[in-house]
Amino acid sequence: MTISRSNDDGIGTILMDRPRRKNALQLEDWEALASAIADADADDDVRAIILTSAQPGLFCAGADIADIAAHHEDAEWRARKYEAVQACNRGLWSSDKPVIAAIDGDCIGGGCGLALACDIRIAAPHARFGVTPAKLGIAYARFDTALLVAAVGIAQARRLLITADLIDAPEALRIGLIDEISDDPRSLANIRAQALQSLSQHSIAVSKKHLRAIMQGTVLEDAESRSLFIESYTREGFRERLDSFVRRKG
The missing domain is CATH 1.10.12 (Lyase 2-enoyl-coa Hydratase; Chain  A, domain 2)
Known part of the structure; x- marks a missing residue:
């Protein structure tokens, strides 16, 4: 199973698990992730949500390029892909519950979009970040662009989108793309989520x-x-x- 969800003591954890592809997601994975996010949001026993990788050293490398290569000429596939990715990002963003991204590796393209839709982003020192549609010629969604601007401001958003450069965790922290750096982002995310449960x-x-x-x-x-x-x-x-x-x- 590529996407799984659990609830432990009020913390709903959503795991991405395609380690051989650095958690790059196919269309079906995006749809499963959107469903997991909606389920966690609707679960009254969940008071905080963590999005992370099932395997250490990873987060999400975005969309699976092999999936794009195989299906890009299919208009129905393109429409489903757009809707699925947006369902994930809007689901995270619109949740009334606090949502934390625990980023233990590459957070690129669609993976960066997922992280930006979360309320708090905690990253490992080795994590890399990039908004890279310009490398393929894909149009970045306006909603995702708005999330990027909200996090880092218009100037840094322009730089990241136009150059498609990858940046490291210290640079991401400096510009506001992430909130904290930790050697164990998932453990720190759990600590933060537990603390949030004591609040209203x-x-x-x-x-x-x-x-x-x-x-x-x-x-x-x-x-x-x-x-x-x-x-x-x-x-x-x-x-x-x-x-x-x-x-x-x-």
Whole structure:
């Protein structure tokens, strides 16, 4: 099985497992990954999601070039491929749950798109990153481009897209493409995911909702955002958290 999902103590882990191809994904793999992401998002027992490789030393090298070579003339295949990749990226981005990418190897092309759709990106020192559609002549999706710009800014996004250069983890950290470097990104991702479970899932979900709205150009308060703020004081768990905070500070 190329894509698998598990739930351990509230952490939903999604694993990519094609080590001989550096986890480069075929169409069927993208579709399976989209399904796994949707399942994790819908699972009430999952409070945080980790996307990573089943095998150490890897993340995702993007789309399988052999798959592209075999099917690129098939219009139906091209449409399915676009929809599957977008379902993965939009599924990660739109989840109300915190999503962490644990990157232990090459994170290139479509793999970089997956990582950019996550909330937190933790990478190994040896990881490499690249946005490389220009090497094949493929158009990078506008949504994926927007995620790149949101992470690194327009100037760095322009550089990465136009040059198709690969960069190392320290450079990725410097420009904001990743958030942390760790010798064991999967273990650190689990630590971060465990810590996130102690926080208000409602607050996290609302924050992610606002961030998505801002990314799409909505920055002013509206009736919905006003209601979310006011009603948060009445939600289950708020008083317990408030009392606990007051006791600690008391």
